[in-house]
Amino acid sequence: MPDSLRRFKADIFQALAHPTRIAIIELLEDGELSAGDLMEKLGMEQANISQHLAVLRSKQLVVNRKAGNQVFYSVRDPIINKVLALMRRYFQKHLKEALGLLDEMDDSTIPTGR
Amino acid sequence: MPDSLRRFKADIFQALAHPTRIAIIELLEDGELSAGDLMEKLGMEQANISQHLAVLRSKQLVVNRKAGNQVFYSVRDPIINKVLALMRRYFQKHLKEALGLLDEMDDSTIPTGR
DNA sequence: TTGGAATATTCGATCCTTCGCATATAGTAT
DNA sequence: ATACTATATGCGAAGGATCGAATATTCCAA
Numbered sequence: 001m002p003d004s005l006r007r008f009k010a011d012i013f014q015a016l017a018h019p020t021r022i023a024i025i026e027l028l029e030d031g032e033l034s035a036g037d038l039m040e041k042l043g044m045e046q047a048n049i050s051q052h053l054a055v056l057r058s059k060q061l062v063v064n065r066k067a068g069n070q071v072f073y074s075v076r077d078p079i080i081n082k083v084l085a086l087m088r089r090y091f092q093k094h095l096k097e098a099l100g101l102l103d104e105m106d107d108s109t110i111p112t113g114r
Numbered sequence: 115m116p117d118s119l120r121r122f123k124a125d126i127f128q129a130l131a132h133p134t135r136i137a138i139i140e141l142l143e144d145g146e147l148s149a150g151d152l153m154e155k156l157g158m159e160q161a162n163i164s165q166h167l168a169v170l171r172s173k174q175l176v177v178n179r180k181a182g183n184q185v186f187y188s189v190r191d192p193i194i195n196k197v198l199a200l201m202r203r204y205f206q207k208h209l210k211e212a213l214g215l216l217d218e219m220d221d222s223t224i225p226t227g228r
Numbered sequence: 229t230t231g232g233a234a235t236a237t238t239c240g241a242t243c244c245t246t247c248g249c250a251t252a253t254a255g256t257a258t
Numbered sequence: 259a260t261a262c263t264a265t266a267t268g269c270g271a272a273g274g275a276t277c278g279a280a281t282a283t284t285c286c287a288a
Contacts, residue, residue: 001140006133009201013136017128018246019120026115035265048247050266055245060208069255069264079204083197087123090193094174132276149235159278164236169275183234183285 015059020044021052022084024073028062029081032074129173134158135166136198138187142176143195146188 016022024038033041039049053073056062061080065072075081130136138152147155153163167187170176175194179186189195 001137003133003137005205006136006140008205009136009198010131010133012201012204013127014131014245017124017131019117019124022120022123022127023115023117036263039265045248046265047249047267051246054266066255071265077204077207079200079207083200083204084123086193086197086200087126090126090191090197091119091122093191093193128275150233153235160235161237161279162277165276168236180285185235 012059012061015055015061016083018052018055020048021056024049024052024056025061025075025080025084028073028075029084032065032072034070034072036070038073126173126175129169129175130197132166132169134162135170138163138166138170139175139189139194139198142187142189143198146179146186148184148186150184152187 016025020042023042027033027038027041035046035049035053038053039046042049053062053064056073057064060076062073063076065074130139134156137156141147141152141155149163149167152167153160156163167176167178170187171178174190176187177190179188
């Protein structure tokens, strides 16, 4: 396989390699949301969300639709959702080891007993 | 979903977000290979391969088995292969746009007509 | 136990990413 | 035109990733 294809894949993984961008994709799984909706649901700086959306746009993982004042985003291809679904399975399967990899877990997570 | 889980996923995507590491995972799809095998097949510096393997190990995407002098690597969970298989489908589906995203393509790639 | 082969680690230079802040653009309404 | 809301972009600082060169470790063989 040519290196250019690997770079293409690596770029897409790179685009997914940030917690905020994963959150965005997951929020968009149920349908489109405006940039403002995402900002509100994620509770982050407006510029920050917009920058992350720019990353996702630049790799064409999301598409946007302008409606008046607002810009609505949605995931371009459900394959990306499938990838995230696989990651969820992967996480469940390796929960114990995953816990070891994480620095901290918050309250909503299954307790480890330690 | 707690942020820690998103960080976990993001870390795994980050581990996959490099052409050399994608190449390693793909080479390992057919079975285990030694670090030296990978080095030879990829034609890269020994230290470089070893560093990339360290990244994959640290996220537990690969496991290793020592046999005398050598260390044999394999993909820990076939889910990761499924993820890469999905990415192949994604690439095929969006080949035209993907071409636009790539800076350059090498000879072995399907010609674009331009 | 000395040497050689296979692999891993450390170091430092360079580049890439991320963030907040400030500013710019675009659309809508008055 | 002016003002207001929604979104995007430019900038610079701080931290993270990547590479080659050098060095360390581990295992086996003589």
